[in-house]
Amino acid sequence: MTPPVVEMSGIGRVYPGPPRVEAVRDVDLTIAPGEYLSIIGPSGSGKSTLLHLLGLLDRPSHGIYLLDGVDVGTLPERRRTRVRGERIGFVFQAFHLLPHRSVLENVELAMVYLRVPRKERTARATATLERVGLGHRLDFDPITLSGGERQRVAIARALVAQPSLLLADEPTGNLDSGNAASVLDLFDELHADGLTLAVITHDDGVSARAQRRVRIVDGVMSDVAAAGVVA
């Protein structure tokens, strides 16, 4: 039996402060392979903290986090970094593409630290960029691309290392509605291909595209359907 991609139980994160802030409280979250989850919440609700915990960018104060069935809470920092690079693909609101580096190089960057041979890097980056519909932009400088194209490059970069989980943080926050829609369409396609996605957003329209929705308010998570609240 395949373990869930994410299995969080009793996860909490306390910033000792002062003032002491309990950003995330007692979260139980399971993401099954191939699931498309959205985490919705207003700003300051703790969803960024949850994103960092999910993405191994931060350590929980308590609770157990199994990623692909492995307890990553106890791993030393170097190993966590490695696991992060291999198993989690990040998509950010601000894209975070390197200027003056070609689209292809930006995507290849995700494999540089994973010791993928150079030739294979280029082949995989090219294939992934074709997959997100940017096969004709390989040699472009990202700053010459539209916002939607930039986010596609970022998605290709997140996908190219074949992560277990794609973590998207307000992926449409900097996009107009047309580009936002095309990015969300791409997410749907990737989901259909079997990718596990977690999209963190404050936008109900974005979260509505997901298969399952959870809400986080004041650090406490609740299932949207169970709560019966749809704004």
Place this chain on the structure above:
Amino acid sequence: MRRLSGRVRLPRFRRRRAGGRQRLTRRGRRMTLRDLFSEALAGVAARPSRLALTTLGTVLGIAALVATIGLGQTAAGQISDRFDAVAATRVTVEPGETDGPDGEVALTQLPWDAPQRLERLAGVASAGTFATVDVGGDPVRGVPYGTQEQTVPVAAASPGLFDALGARLSGGRVFDEGHDERGDAVVVLGRYAADRLGINRVDSQPSIFIGDRAFTVIGILDAVDYRSELQDSVIMPMTTARELYGLEAPEVLEVRTELGAAQLIGRQAPIAVDPNNPDLLDVTAPPPPGSLRDNVSADVNGLFLALGGLALLVGGLGIANVTLLSVLERVSEIGLRRAVGAGRSHVAGQFLVESGIVGFLGGLIGSTVGVLATVGVSVVRDWTPLLDIRLALVAPLLGGAIGLVAGAYPAWRASAVEPITALRSG
């Protein structure tokens, strides 16, 4: 342990995933050195104008250092050219005088066989003695009975003197040991003496007369390196002068040494000549060439080396400053790299290598500028440019080392950047 099967969710990547995927427990460095360098190079090359400004300090510092050392070496070369090989091999020994214990003045004389004593020493190329001869007012004439009386100085020499002074002949030969032993009445004429006596060739075996004595002219000097008074003189063998004119002792011993042996011979010569009273002899030997060069170039170099070092310090601070700025500016890039699997050491390594590259480039350009400056100044001053080639090769490495040192603090700062803060939309 995790299972690989069933983890495949993207069918189109299935084949690659099975082979290329790494396991959670895999150890060891994951980034090759080549990747580190190409990432660092790309980071440096992304901002060419800033790169140019950043390297400027190192360029100036390295250029100043290379030019200073280069010009120092060049100048030292010119100075030692003046004290050329001939000067560096000349040792003279003269009898001196010292005050004896009872207030009397102790005198010493050069022995007749001083040249033979010297020639036994290793490092002596040739040695010969010289003395002026008092002919008692006898006139020197080119023909037996003429009206043209000349006051031409008369000198005596041992056969080795000519070689020791580097004498060249315009005709004939110099006298040898045989002439000297037999006390033959032969002479060699200095160039000007020959002119005044009206003798310009020796193949007709001309004679000159000192008083009533006839001497056969066997050679005429063309040039000598030292003791140019020989050019005005009539020169006869030592024994001849001793027998005919009562010469008491040689006045001076001229020694030509092998290159580099002059200082040694200068110390040994008095003992060889007069083992009982070596202190009574005055020896003149050239100063060691090393000390000569060192004195001159030390003056020249000190100030400029200090200036070059200062420029390098400023250059290093410049690199540190700009790299630090670049770290702050590229916080989101650092965060991204951390997110895609770069460890702190990778991030630190990248910035360290970047500043090392900047320093190396600065050193490379500075080294070039320094060499060109050395050549340029040499051309203007009509010098032969001298530069240790190792300097030109080491200078860029020095620049790189400065870059690495300058990058240490910024690299540490970069490695301390928390990916969370770095990635918060910006």
